[in-house]
Amino acid sequence: xxxxxxxxxxxxxxxxxxxxxxxxxxxxxxxxxxxxxxxxxxxxxxxxxxxxxxxxxxxxxxxxxxxxxxxxxxxxxxxxxxxxxxxxxxxxxxxxxxxxxxxxxxxxxxxxxxxxxxxxxxxxxxxxxxxxxxxxxxxxxxxxxxxxxxxxxxxxxxxxxxxxxxxxxxxxxxxxxxxxxxxxxxxxxxxxxxxxxxxxxxxxxxxxxxxxxxxxxxxxxxxxxxxxxxxxxxxxxxxxxxxxxxxxxxxxxxxxxxxxxxxxxxxxxxxxxxxxxxxxxxxxxxxxxxxxxxxxxxxxxxxxxxxxxxxxxxxxxxxxxxxxxxxxxxxxxxxxxxxxxxxxxxxxxxxxxxxxxxxx
Amino acid sequence: xxxxxxxxxxxxxxxxxxxxxxxxxxxxxxxxxxxxxxxxxxxxxxxxxxxxxxxxxxxxxxxxxxxxxxxxxxxxxxxxxxxxxxxxxxxxxxxxxxxxxxxxxxxxxxxxxxxxxxxxxxxxxxxxxxxxxxxxxxxxxxxxxxxxxxxxxxxxxxxxxxxxxxxxxxxxxxxxxxxxxxxxxxxxxxxxxxxxxxxxxxxxxxxxxxxxxxxxxxxxxxxxxxxxxxxxxxxxxxxxxxxxxxxxxxxxxxxxxxxxxxxxxxxxxxxxxxxxxxxxxxxxxxxxxxxxxxxxxxxxxxxxxxxxxxxxxxxxxxxxxxxxxxxxxxxxxxxxxxxxxxxxxxxxxxxxxxxxxxxx
Numbered sequence: 001x002x003x004x005x006x007x008x009x010x011x012x013x014x015x016x017x018x019x020x021x022x023x024x025x026x027x028x029x030x031x032x033x034x035x036x037x038x039x040x041x042x043x044x045x046x047x048x049x050x051x052x053x054x055x056x057x058x059x060x061x062x063x064x065x066x067x068x069x070x071x072x073x074x075x076x077x078x079x080x081x082x083x084x085x086x087x088x089x090x091x092x093x094x095x096x097x098x099x100x101x102x103x104x105x106x107x108x109x110x111x112x113x114x115x116x117x118x119x120x121x122x123x124x125x126x127x128x129x130x131x132x133x134x135x136x137x138x139x140x141x142x143x144x145x146x147x148x149x150x151x152x153x154x155x156x157x158x159x160x161x162x163x164x165x166x167x168x169x170x171x172x173x174x175x176x177x178x179x180x181x182x183x184x185x186x187x188x189x190x191x192x193x194x195x196x197x198x199x200x201x202x203x204x205x206x207x208x209x210x211x212x213x214x215x216x217x218x219x220x221x222x223x224x225x226x227x228x229x230x231x232x233x234x235x236x237x238x239x240x241x242x243x244x245x246x247x248x249x250x251x252x253x254x255x256x257x258x259x260x261x262x263x264x265x266x267x268x269x270x271x272x273x274x275x276x277x278x279x280x281x282x283x284x285x286x287x288x289x290x291x292x293x294x295x296x297x298x299x300x301x302x303x304x305x306x307x308x309x310x311x312x313x314x315x316x317x318x319x320x321x322x323x324x325x326x327x328x329x330x331x332x333x334x335x336x337x338x339x340x341x342x343x344x345x346x347x348x349x350x351x352x353x354x355x356x357x358x359x360x
Numbered sequence: 361x362x363x364x365x366x367x368x369x370x371x372x373x374x375x376x377x378x379x380x381x382x383x384x385x386x387x388x389x390x391x392x393x394x395x396x397x398x399x400x401x402x403x404x405x406x407x408x409x410x411x412x413x414x415x416x417x418x419x420x421x422x423x424x425x426x427x428x429x430x431x432x433x434x435x436x437x438x439x440x441x442x443x444x445x446x447x448x449x450x451x452x453x454x455x456x457x458x459x460x461x462x463x464x465x466x467x468x469x470x471x472x473x474x475x476x477x478x479x480x481x482x483x484x485x486x487x488x489x490x491x492x493x494x495x496x497x498x499x500x501x502x503x504x505x506x507x508x509x510x511x512x513x514x515x516x517x518x519x520x521x522x523x524x525x526x527x528x529x530x531x532x533x534x535x536x537x538x539x540x541x542x543x544x545x546x547x548x549x550x551x552x553x554x555x556x557x558x559x560x561x562x563x564x565x566x567x568x569x570x571x572x573x574x575x576x577x578x579x580x581x582x583x584x585x586x587x588x589x590x591x592x593x594x595x596x597x598x599x600x601x602x603x604x605x606x607x608x609x610x611x612x613x614x615x616x617x618x619x620x621x622x623x624x625x626x627x628x629x630x631x632x633x634x635x636x637x638x639x640x641x642x643x644x645x646x647x648x649x650x651x652x653x654x655x656x657x658x659x660x661x662x663x664x665x666x667x668x669x670x671x672x673x674x675x676x677x678x679x680x681x682x683x684x685x686x687x688x689x690x691x692x693x694x695x696x697x698x699x700x701x702x703x704x705x706x707x708x709x710x711x712x713x714x715x716x717x718x719x720x
Binding site: 073076077080081083084165168169172303306307308309310311313314315317318319322323332335336339340342343344345346347348349350351353354 | 713
C-alpha cells in the first residue's frame with residue numbers, strides 16, 4: 001500500500017524498519033493490563049465463592065514481588081466488607097498427634113452439616129518443626145475432593161511474621177469467598193502457636209492419651225491458650241487411658257487462672273479414625289461462641305487481635321528498617337567489638353547507636 | 361576584727377548585707393560538687409571492695425533521674441575493665457520451692473570456701489508473680505551478716521526491661537567490687553527467666569519432689585533453659601521421693617535436644633535446711649565452667665548475651681519513641697477505628713502509619 005507523503009512522520013514504504021518500540025516493554029504493559037483485569041476478576045470470582053479465584057487471590061497475597069503489593073491491597077480492600085463472618089479455629093498439637101486425620105474427620109463433619117470449610121496452615125519452616133504440615137494431603141482424601149472444602153498449605157517462609165500476615169489476609173479472602181469455618185493448623189512446638197492464637201476465635205489443642213504434657217513436648221503456654229484440649233486416637237485399647245488423661249488434664253487446667261473470655265476450657269476425647277467424638281467438639285465450639293457472644297468477648301478478642309497485628313507489624317518494620325541502614329550496620333559491628341573489649345556496655349552502646357539517628 | 365580596706369572586694373564591717381547570692385543555688389552547686397566527687401569516691405570505693413560504695417553505686421544506676429544518667433555511665437565505664445571476672449548464676453523456681461533458704465545455704469557455703477558472693481534479684485512487679493522476692497531477708501540470716509556477702513533486693517519496677525538493665529549493670533559493679541560469684545534470683549513464673557537466662561553463665565532451676573512440672577507451674581521453656589535442675593527440700597520423708605523425681609526429670613531432659621553449650625543438664629537433690637547436697641551443686645557448676653571454657657562456649661555465650669541486650673535495648677527504644685509521637689498516637693486511634701469498621705486491615709493500617717514517617 002502506497003502512503004501519501006503528506007507528513008514527515010510517515011515512513012517510506014519498502015524500507016526495512018528497525019523496531020522502534022521495545023517488545024519487552026509492550027509485553028510488560030500487556031501483562032500489567034492482564035493482571036489489573038485479573039484483580040477485578042479475582043474479586044468477583046472470590047465474592048462468587050469461586051475456589052479457583054480464591055486460590056489465585058491467596059497466591060497474589062503471598063507474592064513477595066513489590067509490584068503485586070498494590071493489587072493485593074486492592075483485593076483485600078474489596079474483600080474486607082464481606083469478611084469477618086466465619087468462625088476461625090486454630091488447631092495445634094505435636095507431630096504424630098493426628099492433626100491431618102482430625103481435620104479430615106472434623107472438616108468432613110462440618111461440610112456434612114452444610115458448612116463450607118477452609119483449611120490453612122501456619123508453619124514457618126523452622127529447624128524445630130522439621131517438615132511442613134498439610135503437605136501430606138493423602139491423609140485428607142475426602143476433604144480434598146469435597147467441593148465445600150478448600151485446603152491451602154502454607155507458603156514456604158522462614159519468617160513467622162510473613163507467614164502470619166499472609167495467613168491473616170488469607171482468612172479475609174476465605175471469608176469473602178463465603179467460607180463459614182476456617183481451620184488454621186499449626187505444629188505445637190514453635191512460636192507459631194502464639195501467632196495462630198492471635199488470629200483465631202477458638203484455639204484447640206490435640207493431645208494423645210497417657211503422657212504428661214512434658215512428654216508430648218507441649219509448652220505450658222500453649223495449654224494456657226487452649227479453649228479446648230481434645231485427646232485424639234481415643235480408640236481401641238486407648239479408650240480407658242483417654243478417660244484417665246481427660247481427668248488429669250482437667251486437674252491441670254484447674255490450676256490455671258480464669259480466662260478473660262469467661263470460658264472454662266473443655267477437655268474431650270475423640271477418634272478421628274473411627275469418626276467418634278467429632279460432633280462433641282463442634283458442640284463445644286458452638287457453646288463457646290454462644291458464651292462469648294453474650295459477654296461480648298468474641299468481638300473484644302477480634303479487636304484486640306487486630307490491635308496486636310497492627311502494633312506488631314509496625315514494630316517489626318521499625319526495627320527492620322533501622323537495622324538495615326548501612327551506617328547502623330557498621331556502627332553496630334564497631335560497638336559490638338567495643339563491648340567485647342569491655343570498653344562499653346550493651347546499654348551505652350545502644351544509646352550511642354540510637355543517637356546517630358540515621359535517615360533510613 | 362578590723363580588716364584593711366585594701367581591696368574593694370572586702371566587705372565593710374558593721375553593714376548588714378542583703379543576700380546577693382541565692383542560697384538555694386549555692387546548695388545546689390554544693391550538692392552537685394558533692395555528687396560529682398561522689399562518683400570518684402564511688403569508683404574507688406567499689407574498686408576497693410567497699411560494700412557501702414557498691415550499694416550507693418547500684419542506687420545511682422537504678423535512679424530514673426536524668427541528671428544521674430551521665431554519672432551512672434561514668435561509674436560503669438570505670439568499673440567495666442574490672443568486671444567480667446565472676447561466675448554469674450541464675451536461680452529460679454516457683455514461690456514455695458525454697459529459693460531464699462537455698463541461697464542462704466549455697467551462699468554461706470561459697471563464703472566458707474573464700475568466695476565473695478553477691479545476691480541480686482530480678483522481680484518485675486507483675487500481677488503474676490505477686491509479691492517481691494528477697495524481701496524476706498530473715499530467711500537469709502547468716503548471709504545478711506556475712507561480710508563476704510552482698511544482698512540487694514530488686515528495685516521496684518513494672519518494666520522488665522528496666523529491671524533487666526539495672527541488674528545487668530549491677531553485675532558489672534559487683535564484679536568490679538571483687539565478687540567472685542553473683543547469684544541472680546528470679547521467680548519461675550513470668551518472662552523474667554528469659555531475661556535472667558540472658559545475663560548469667562549458669563541457670564539453675566529449683567524444683568520440689570513429686571509433682572510434674574505442670575503442677576509446679578514451671579513452663580517447659582524454663583526447663584529447657586536449665587543447666588541444672590536441683591530438687592530442694594530433699595529431706596525427711598521426702599528423700600525417697602526425691603530420687604524418683606530425679607529420675608523422672610532425667611527422663612524428661614532426655615527428650616530435649618542437645619544444647620549448644622555441649623553440656624548435658626544435670627539433675628541433683630539437696631536440702632537447704634539440712635545443708636546437704638550443696639557442695640554437689642557447686643561441683644556441677646565448676647564442671648560446667650570447665651567444659652564450656654574448654655569448648656569456648658563460655659565466652660561465646662557472654663558475647664551473645666551482650667549482642668542480645670544491645671539489640672533488645674535498641675528495639676525497645678525505637679518502638680517506644682515511635683509510639684510516643686503525638687501524630688502517631690492520633691493516627692493509631694484513627695486507624696484502629698477504621699480496622700474495627702472493616703475499612704482496612706491491620707497490615708495496611710500499619711503501612712499507612714509507617715509512611716507518615718514522623719520526626720519523633
